[in-house]
Each structure stands twice: as C-alpha cells, then as structure tokens.
Amino acid sequence: MPFFFFFYLLFLYTLHRHALPTNAATAPDETAALLAIKSSLIDPLGALQNWKSNPGMPHCNWTGVQCDTKGTVIGLNLSNYNLSGTISDDILLLSNLSSLKICSNAFSDTLPAALTGLTSLKFLDVSVNNFDGQFPVGFGSFLQLTYLNASGNYFEGPLPADIGSANALEILDFRGGFFTGSIPASYRGLQKLKFLGLSGNKLTGTLPKELFELSSLEQLIIGYNEFEGPIPADIANLTKLQYLDMVVGNLNGPIPPEIGKLKMLNTIFLYKNSLGGDIPKEIGNLSSLVMLDLSVNMITGVIPPEIALLSNLQRLNLMSNRLKGTVPNGIGDLPQLEVLLLWNNSLTGPLPASLGKNSPLQWLDVSTNALSGEIPAGLCQGGNLTKLILFSNAFTGPIPVGLTTCMPLVRMRMHNNQLNGTVPGGFGKLPRLQRLELSGNELTGEIPDDISLSTSLSFIDLSRNQLQSRLPSCILSIPSLQSFMAADNELTGGVPGELQNCPSMSTLDLSNNRLEGTIPSSLASCARLVSLSLRNNHFTGSIPPSIAMMPTLSILDLSNNFLTGSIPSNFGSSPALEMLNLAYNNLSGPVPSTTLLRTINPDDLAGNPGLCGGVLPPCSGATGMLESPSGFRWADMRHVAAGWAIGFVIGFVIGLFREII
Template structure:
C-alpha cells in the first residue's frame, strides 16, 4: 500500500489551452472518493485546521490530503486521523470508500453513537475509535464486518453487554475494548476466534465467571481482564493456552485456589493476579515458568509458605507477594534468581531470619520485607549490593547493628529500618554518593551521635531518627542541609540549646524535637522558617519567653510548645498564624491575659492552654473559633469572670475544659445546646445555677461539675435554679423543717457526699487505666463470644445479624480488598454500614496491634470523615460499624451505572470536603494516619452530597512520634504516586498525589486509568493534552455546563492545583493544608476577577510550569 502523494502533472502542453479554457471543469475534476471525504468532513469541527488540505481545489484525487493513504489505483485504503483534535459525529458516508481497509480516528473528541451503517465498510480490517466520547451499546452490526483483524473501541462510554455475535469475527486478532462501561458476562462465543491474539477488556463492569471457552482461542498471547467484577475461580482450561505470555486479571472478585496447572503456561512472562480474593497456597508449579519475568500476586488471601521452587524462575525481574497471610521462612532459593531487581514480601506473617543469599542478588534494586515477624540480624551481604536503591525492613523484630558499610557501594535513595530493635551507631557512609533522600531509623535503640556523613548529606529531604537513645548536641552542620523538609529527632537524649543556625533550613516543613533535654530559649531565627508547617518542642526544659518572631512562620499549622518552662506573656502576634489548626501551650508558666488575637486563628481545631498562670477573663473572641472540634482547654489557670455565652458558637466542639479556675456565674444555656459536645468540665470554680438539661450533659460524669457550691443538676433532688442562685437561699433551704428533719437532712448530705467522692475517685482510677474507645478481647473467658463497643446501648451481634438478614448478598453494598460492606437497618430504623473484614488468621482476630488501631480510629471525629461507630468481634468475624452514606461513592457518581450528574458547584464542595477530611487524618490524628488508598470510590457522599473520606479504617497508622513509616498498601492503580515504584514508601505526599488524581476526575469526568498509548493514567493524559496545546476547555468534562466563564475560570485554577498535587517529585507537591488554602483562594479569586481563561492552564506561569514538570 503506497502513500497517496500522487498529483496530476501535464506531460503534453497541447492540453494547456484546454485547461485554461475550462477552469471550472477542472475544479470539478476531484474524483468521487474525494467528494465522499468532503461529505465526511462536513460533520466535523477542526479547530486546529488539520484537515486544511481537504478542499475541492486543484486535486483530482484526495491521495495527497493529510491523513489519507491510497493504493496505486488512487483508491483510498487508509484514513488515519488520530490525535487531530477533531470533534463531531462519525458520518457513515465514510463507507462509500469501497477499498477502505483502515479507519483510525482515535484520540479525538468524536461523540454520539457509532452508526449502524458502518457495517457497509465490508473491507475494513482495522477499526480504531479509541479515546473519544462515543456512547451507546457495542453494536451487533460491527460484528458482521468479517474481515476485521483489529477492533479498538477503548476509552469511550460504550455500555451494555458484549454481543454473542462477537464470535462472527473469525479473522479478529486484536480486541481492545478496555475503559468503557460494558456490563454482563463475557460471551462464550469468543472461543470461536481462533486467530485472536490479544484481548484487552479491562476497566469495565464485566461480571460473572471467566468463560472456559476462552481456552479455545488457541493463538491467544495477551488476556487482559483487569479491573472488572469477574467472579469465581480460575478455569483450569485457561492453562491450555500454550502461547499465552500475559495473564492480567488483577482487581476483580476472583477467588478460590490458584490451580497448579498454571505451571503449564510455559511461555508466560507476566502473571498479574493481585487485588483479588485468592486463597490457599502459592502453587509450587510456578517454579516451572522459566520465562516468567513479573509475578504479581499481592493483596490476596494466600497463606502457607513461599514455595522454594520459585527460585527456579530464573528470568524473573520483579516478584511481589506482599499483603497476604504468608507464613514460615523466606526461602533461601530466592537467591538463585540472578536477574531479580524487585522483591516485595511486606505485610505478611513471615518469621525467621533474612537469608544471606538475598544479599547476593547482584542486580537487586528494591527490597521490602517490612511488616513481618522477622528476627535475627541484617545480613552483611546487603552492604555489597551495587544497585541497591530502596531498602526497607521496618516494623519487624530485627536485632543487632545496621551493616557498617551500607551505602559504601550503592546509590541508596530510600532506607527505612524503623520500628525494630536495632542497636549500635548509625553507619557513616549511608550518603556516600549523595543520593540519599529519605532516611528513617526511628523507634530502635540506636545510640551515639549523628555521623558526619549524614550531617553533610545535602540530598536529604527527610531525616527521621526519633525514638532512639542518640546523644550529644545538635550538630551545626545539619543546618547546611538546605533540602531538608523534615527533621525528626524527638524522644532521644539530645541536650544543649537549639542552635540559631536552625533558621537556615529554609525548606523545613516539619521540625520535631520533643522529649529531649534541650535548654535555653527558642532562637529568634526560628522566624526565618517561612515554610514551617509543624513545630514541636514539647517536653523539654526550654525557658524564657516565646519569641515574637514565631509570628513570622505564617504557614504554621501545628505548634506544640507544651510541657516546658516558658514564662512571660503570650505575644499578641501569635494571632498572625492564621493557618494554625493545633496550638498547644499547656503546662508552662505563661502568665498575663489570654490574648484576644487568638480569635483570629479561625482554622484552629484544637486549643490547649491548660496548666499555666493565665489570669483575667476568658476573651469573648474565642467564640470566633467556629471550627474548634477536638478540644478547648484553658483549665488549671487563674481565669476569672463569667463564661462567655458566645462559646455557644463552637458548634463542632467535642471537649470543653474550663475546670480549676475562678470562674463565676452560670453555665450559658447556649453551651448546653452544642450538638457535638461530649465533655464539659467546669469543676472547681465558683459557678452557680443549673447544669444544662439535655441528653449530652445527662451522660457526663458528675465529677465534671464538682467543686462548684452553687451548681446542681435539674434532675437531682431539690435542684431549682431559684434555689441555687445565692448562698442565702441555700441557707434558708437548710433551715426549713424541724430539728429532727434538719439532722436527717445533714446526715443524708454528708453520707451522700462521702459516697459521691468515693465513686468519683473509683471512676477516675478506672478511667485512668482505660482508653476512651474500648475494644475488649477477653480470650480467657471461653463463654464470651461477642466483644464489642458501641457508643449507645442496645446493639448486639444478633441485632447485626438481623439487620443484615444474616449478612446476605442482598445486603451487600460494596466489596474491597479489606472486606465486604453490608447495609444494616436496625430495629429502631437507624441505618449503618457494617464492614466484615477479611480474616486475619486463626487466633489473631483481636491482637494487641489491631486493638490499638481500632482504639485510635474510634476517637476520630470530623464532619468529612466517615464515623466509626464501633467494633464487634464474634467468633471468627471482625466487624467495623460505620456511618451509612446515602449517595454512595464519588466514583459511582462520576463513572458508575445510572450516573447522576454533579454540577461544578457540587464537585467543588465535594473536593473541599474531602480535602478537609484528609487534612484531618494527616495533621490532627495522633498517631498520624496516612490514608494510603485515596480514590474516588473511597470518598463517600451523604444525603446532601457532602464528602466523607472512608475506608481509612484499615489504613496503616504512621506514628510520627515513633517514626514508623509504612509502604504496605500501595493504593489503587491510576492513583499511585510515581515515586512508589522506586521507593515503595508511602508518605503523606502519596496521599496528595492520589487526591490530585481525584481532582482530575472531577474536572475531566474521566477514569484514573487510561490507555497505555496515552501513558496509562489520567495524569499523563492531561499533561500530554496541555503539552500538545489542546484548549483547556476541551479537557473539561463536557457533561458540565461550561457556558459560564466563572465556572471555566475556576475549573482552570483547579486544574493547576491538580497538576501541582500530581507533580512527579513529592518535594514539589503541596501539603494538604496548602491544597485547602488554594481551593478557597481559587473561589475567592474567581469571584473577584472574571478575566477569561487562557488556552493553557499554565500559560504565562513559569513557576507553575516548573512545579508541574511536563
């Protein structure tokens, strides 16, 4: 087939006069096929004028037109218009081209249905309509174009079932229909396609079992059915496909055993079965797959040991068996896989020592054995690996020292050995080649000083050495590490002053020096750290005044100066820290009045100022802190005057501590109406009147109101506001009645008070030993079958059984890797969501770590976080009880069946709400929670479409005070940050990246996974679109009303934020608090300015371009 660049050239000048005389006739000389193409063009919009050569001019044929290919007879055989930025409908007139064999209009903006008349293109061999906006059912007529060899309809909005007639395409070699909305079963007729080599039907809603008939596609090389809803077991018949090289079935609902017959696939190079429900053993027959290069079976329910036969897979480059329930020892035979570059075995139940043979894998780049029960020492052989980049062993029981020459021979980038029992000193050469970015050695027993090699490691961005026994003064050299964004040295034995050179770390965002022996003042130079977000120097011996310059750290969001010896007044300019969400100043010697400037800190969610010497009245400005939620604590001071009534404005407040002051007057009625209040402690003041008479205050312990002679509960004996307003009236009440009655009354009061104090003392003692959120697991009592905690009475396991109809399929509202979610309608009409977790293994249902995790999660309360109501363990069932969300997930709203359109204003509010919830997990939970799987399906919507971040219940906790970092849950495909591929490290910046993808979903309406031809993900697709100068408005979701310029402007700003969040380098990504600020600023900017949007969202913004890194 030749390129159609043919043109007519007059060879005989005899015809020239004739041409001149009949110009009009010459203009009309364009052949019939040219007119068919012009007819086809009429239905298209061509903003880039790519079809400018398609004109009825001097050409006699269209063969030299852009995108047109012809044969030697000047017949159009191929029309290749991919990536031309065309929009419009697909005209069936194209089928008038009788010799057309290839039609490719992929990567455009065609919309509407694929015309039925396309069936008349009977000579078509290649039909590529990928990456457009076609909708409608997969048409049966297409299945009658029997010469088709390649059918590509991927990345559109096709829906409905795959037609049985697909079996008519007996010449078909490639079927590429991924990323649509196809439903139903895969038809068995697909087995008739004997020439079929490639099936790519992932990212749809296909259900049912994998048909055994696929095994009859004897030429099949690639079977890609990932990210569907396929169920059942792997058909044994599949393993007859001797030509199969790629078996891609990840993220479905497949279950059962992995059949041993899988060892018959002798040509297999890629096996991707991850994120399913496979159980049982890893078949030893995998060892027969000598061509296997990539083995991914992580995030399943596999148990037993790792078969040593895997060591026979000598071609393997990557092996990931993480997030299962594998036990036993790591087989030393894995050391035979000489080409291995990546080995992930994290989050299993592996035990024993690390085989030294692994340290002899000379090509090894990435090894993660974290979150197991490994013991013994770290083999010295690892220090000789020249290509080792990422080395993670955290959260095990390893002992001994870190290999002393680690880093001498390799370009280490990531090293995490935190949460072990390592001793000795930190090796000197970890940063020998200046590539080390992330170092986490916290929660060990390392001693000595920080080595010189780290003090000069300029590549370091995060240095986390907290919770060890390191000693010495803070080395001045550390403050030359200008790339540092996190310096965590808490819970060590550092001493001396904090050097003023700390002010040189201009990129520092997190400075944690708590629980050491630092003395002296906070240096004034701290005010130079303009990017500082978290500053914690609590539990030291710092003294003097709080520096005025601290007010220059305008990005501070968490400030903890508690448990020191600071004196003097609190500086007024602390009110400049308007981004603060947590402020802890408790247990110092601060004096003077509480500054009214605190009322400017309107983002505060927690304010702790107890245990000081503050005097004067409570400033009424505290009533402006309307997002205070966790606590307002100004107890144990010398405050006087009445309780300001405008504290009743704190509608989200859960804990209010005003106890042990000199407050007078009554408890304002508005405080009694606070809907979220759980604790209100006003004990040991001079308050009078009645305690508010509502349900919340009825549940509070009486000790919260003790020590106020004029205060009583309305539901108690002889408590009337008129009788408690003055001492005089109390005396007159005591004087009533006879002497005998008085004596009885006095004795009753004395006995009652003694009993009350004894009860209070006992309750306080018990309370001091128990967490606020209780999960009981009493295995010493065999008769106890149910262990549960609920915030209110009346729920039992049996109630849950009845509410879910014995956990029937009809009650299922969701499934995931963590477990199954049921809708439970309780007897009183309340609806809750019950998540039945995957089994954690026999005897491990409620172990101490799980109990601690649930206890922590139970304390989380935020309006944008799905509430965890309780936990129940019954025999082998672990149940989590969540708040029910009426409108399902954001993913369902954007991409699901029966999609209900969300307008832009709704999407804005959802994005902001989700950001607030995620920000709370990052900054206000202790220990910090990194979600690890942010995606649109984990953002749930209530009845008014307010966003609630969900599925954090099983997210691994990252306790910054213990420097425990995790990489176990990588997230969902399309949302995973790029650095995870080489660091296997999950930080809060991974959550930021995932959230940026969610923003892109809201903006574009597209799913996070995109065709491989466009990079495979939404981020790459959008970046390429911008790089190719595609107008911004064409990137936006066409289902939205884009006629309003303010909407387009705001979406453009959100596109910038999304690209900022998805920067390739985690260092360039904003924090979650910065994301929220940018969202709010975007709406404010649009409301103030209605300037038209630029064609490129980053046009003229060089700084943003650098951050986006195209």
C-alpha cells in the same frame, strides 16, 4: 505460428485488463462511504474538516485514512479526537479495512453491530470510550484478527465466549469494564495469545485450567477481580510468561513452588489477596525477576535467603504479611535494588549492614516490626535514597551522620525506636527534605540551628525525647513549615518571637517542657494556625488578646502554666475555636460570656481560684467586680448608689427642717 500465438495472448491480456474494474473506479465509492461516516459523527475539535470532496486532495490523504499502494482504504485511525455520535453502517463499504482505531473518544451506547461485519479486520481498538451493554457476538469469526482492545469502557455481562474461535489473536484486552462471570473455557483456543488483560472487572470463580493451556502467553493481567481459590500448579505450563498480575482478589492457598519454573518472568504482582503459607524458595530460580510484590496477604514463615540470588531485582514488597525471622543479609547485596518494603510484619534482628552501599536504593520502609541493632551507615551511599521509614521498631545507636548529606531525601521517619545520641546537624540543608520525624526516642542535646535554614521542611516532630536546648530563634519561621512538634522534652527558654513569616504553620505543640517567659503576641501572625498547645510549661504574664481572634485557631491549650491576669474579653468569640483549656494557671476575674465560654467544661478552667462567673460559681465580694456594658464595675455602681441615697436622705432632712421652721 508461435509468433502469432504470442501476439494473440498479448491481445487477450490487454482486453482482460481493460475489462477489470480499477481502483479509480472504486475510489468514489470509498469517498462516499467516508463522507457518510463523517456525517454521523460529532467532531468538536474539527479533526475531520479535510474530509470533503476535493479532486485535488483524494481521500487517501484525509486525516486518519490509510490506503494501500492501490489506493484502497485499509486503515482508519480516529483516536484521541473527542469524537462522539454513531459509527455509520456505511463503514461496511470499506470492505478491505484491516485496521480500525477509535480509541480515546467519547462514543457511548452499545458497540455498533456493523463492526462485526468487517471480517477483514486484523486490528481493532475501541478502548477508552463510554461504550456499554454487552460486548457483541461475532468477532470470533474474524480469522485474521490479531489485536482486540476494548478496555476502559462500561461493557457488562459475560465475556464473549465466541472470541475463543478467533485463533489468530495475539492481544486481547478487556480491562477496566464491568464484565461478570468466569473466564470462558473456550479461550483455550487462543493458542497464539501473548497478552490477556481482564483486570478491573467483576469476574468471579476459580482460575480455570484452560487459562494455563495458553502456552504463548507473555503477559497475564487479571487482577482487580473477585477470583478465588488457589493458584494452580499448572501455571508452570506458561513457560513464556514474563508479566504476572493477579492482584486484589480472593485468591488463597500457598504460592505454588512450580512458579519457579517460569524462567522468563520479570514481574510478579500478587498483592492484596489471601495467600498463605511460605514464600517458596524456588522463587530464587527466577533470574530475570525485576518486580516481586506479595504484599497484603497472610504469608507466613521467613524471607527465603534464595531471594538474594535475584540479581536483577529492583522492587521487593513483602509488607503486611505474617513474616518472622531476620532479613537475609544477601538482600543488602542485591545490585539493582531500588525499593525494599517490609513493614507490618514480625521481623527481628538487624538490617543487613551492606544495605544501600552497593545498590541504587531509593525507598526503604521496614516500619512496624521488631527490628533492632544500629541503622546501616551506608543507606544513602548510592545517592538515591528519597524515603527512609523505620518507625516502630527497636533500632538503637545514633542517627547515621551520612544521612545529613543525602540530598535526594524527602522523608525520614524514625519515630518510636530507641535511638540515642544527638540530632546531627545538616538536615536543614537538605533541599528536598519535607518530613523529619524523630519522636519517641532517647535523643539528647540541642536542636541543630541549621534546621531553621530549611526551605522545604513541612513536618518536624521531635517529641518524646530528652532534648534540653533552647528553640533555635527562627525555627518556627521556616516558610514551608506546617507542623512543629517538640512536646515532652526538657526544652528551656521561651517561644521565639521571630514569627513574622509563618504562612503555612497549622500545628504547634511545645507542651510538657520547661519553657518560660511570656507568650509572644506574634503567634497571631500565623494566620493558618489550627492547633496550639503550650500546656505544662512555665509561661508567665497574661494571655495575648491577639491570639483570641486568630481566624483558623480551633484548639488552644495553655493549661498548667503560671499565666496571670484576666481572660481577654473577646476569647471564644472566634467561630473557629472549638477547644480551649486554661486550667491550672493564676488567672482571675470574670469569665467572658462569649459563645464558647458559656458552654465550656468547667474542668478546662479549673485551678484558677480567681476566676468566677459563667460556668464557674458566680462572682461576689472582692472577686465579683463584674463589668457592666458601659464599662463601670458593679462595685463602683454600689458606691454611686450609696452616695445618691445618702444625699437624698440629707436633702430630705434639710427640707423637713425648713418646713418645721
């Protein structure tokens, strides 16, 4: 009996199995649904060209289609195909769809309401499209949804409050839209949420207490909004938080010391708010911290020495605050420090002597403070320094020679300090150096010849020092050089004539020196020169006519020299020339009647007693030899006229005498 009962059960099982619908039976329905979806799309790249009825290629092999082992569609990935058009309601026929990715396309209008019917979805990504209008209600009922990304669209209106019921969510990303209002209190229900991205919207109000009940949060990115008020002490509840971004808003009040309890934090970005008070010393407890940016706030007090305990810190940015006191010496010993930005504060005292010696320092900017002492000698000892920005302080002593072998260096800005000694040789051999700014110091001696060898320098400013040498012969022919300024020194000699190759030069300022000789006509080969100042030197000779027609020259100052001769007749006819100063030379003759010189300020021609005409008193006597259009001078014309008159009188008398006879 049991034997027959076994066969009876086997028969019933077989009968039941054949009675159930198979996946082969549902496949045509899903194929038809996919083809209907395709028909409503615009596919400019032909990415879906293999979506067509073909027994040899089932729909599970189509581009972007994912099936399970039974052949049922469970995923669609149509990302990055520049698709547009509409999402057909036929998508609802894919009832087992658990993943839908249509990001980085060109879809527009509102998000299709049909998507709210795909209740099996676990993963939804509609980011980086042109969807607009309000985000649809309905996704809050998706109890399996763990990932929702709608960033990079034009959604507006309030954040969808019903999302707070989708309590399986781990990733919620609404960044880069136009959402308004506050963060819904209902979001407290998202207790599994690890990532919350709301940055780059128009959200307002204070930070709600419900936000700090999300104990699973690892990344909180809500910057670039208009949140106001303080950061609450309840932030200490987010014990799993690793990444905190509340930048560019209206947050005020102090940074709560409770932030020091978030031992897993590796990034704190709070820049560009209105935060005040002191930097809490408890930040020193954040041993995992890699990035700390509190810049552009109203933070006061000193830099807490506890920051030196952050052995993993790579980036420290405290610029544009109201900090005072010294830079803690321990910061120089941070082993991972790459970026230190402290500019625009009121810091005093020296920089840590060990700065750069034991770390991969890449970028140091402490400009616009009141720092003093010598520049640390080992700033580039790690061999990574690319930007060194120390201007507007009170640094003294010589320029560290070690910087001349700092091969990665791109910018060196040390102007407006009290540096002394000479400019060390070697900067011209640095292969990446683009800016060398040493103006406003007390440097003496020569400009090193090797600077002329540079193939990368584009900006050199040595102005307002006590340099006494001649200009290196080829320094103005550096092919990449755009600006060279050495004004207010004691330079001697002349302007180097080696200017056949200055393709990039736009600014040349050699004013207030002791330069002499003639102005080389080869300056005209600098076809992109916009501003040329040679004022207050000892130049002699005439003004080269070739300079008058330089195609881009806008500012020309040759005042306070010993130039002679006349103003070239074509001066001021170039449409680019807007400012011309020739005052206090020994120029003579008539002022040409070009457009610029007809309206020039007389002060810009003053101190040349031999000049006349135009905006100056008219020419007369010996100084009034104005040129006629044919090239004859008026004085010569008077002689011709007088001779003609005398001849006429003599002829008349002879004729009259013959009449009498």
